[in-house]
Amino acid sequence: MVLLLVLGLVLSLATAQFNLHTAVRRDYNLARISGTWYLDSIASDNMTRIEENGDLRLFIRNIKLLNIGSLQFDFHFMLQGECVAVTMVCEKTKNNGEFSVAYEGKNKVLLLETDYSMYIIFYMQNIKNGTKTQVLALYGRSILLDKTHQREFENICNLYGLDSQNIIDMTKKDFCFL
């Protein structure tokens, strides 16, 4: 019994380390980010835009790499209590992991970090009517991500000048979940 517990502990420590070591931060293999993701946390320097009814509170559910190298995001958001499904194509740019899309203004979308199998972190800079807004989002392959990923997300948010007050836990807020 004790041996099993120790073995379990060693395995979970190994997994935690594994997560950090397998983080990819450039030269992404975009085909590997395709598939289903669940929103875990979202952060912004303008909370109005990611709070309830915010125009940048986006629940991405599926990502698909298109032949031309662009990314198709299937997402939904709440509009006056209704779930609205939207498909958005982010055009690739000359930089690997950087995309652009017109949505509520002009957006630059950056893939910041992923391990393909468990988590992915995106950065978005929105320019709407001359106002710049930053949004960062952490998505997981499963509904619950562990604390290692959430801490990593917080660290990255800090790099962009956002602290824990700018981060919203979204794990129980997706009312359009089917």
Ligand SMILES: *[C@@H]1O[C@H](CO)[C@@H](O)[C@H](O)[C@H]1NC(C)=O
């Ligand atoms: C934040 O977003 C709201 C809604 O779009 C906007 O009215 C407000 O001016 C923004 N605040 C800042 C500081 O940009």
Ligand SMILES: *[C@@H]1O[C@H](CO)[C@@H](O)[C@H](O)[C@H]1NC(C)=O
């Ligand atoms: C856009 O900005 C201009 C100048 O700051 C302002 O007069 C106008 O009301 C804004 N429009 C919207 C839709 O926010």
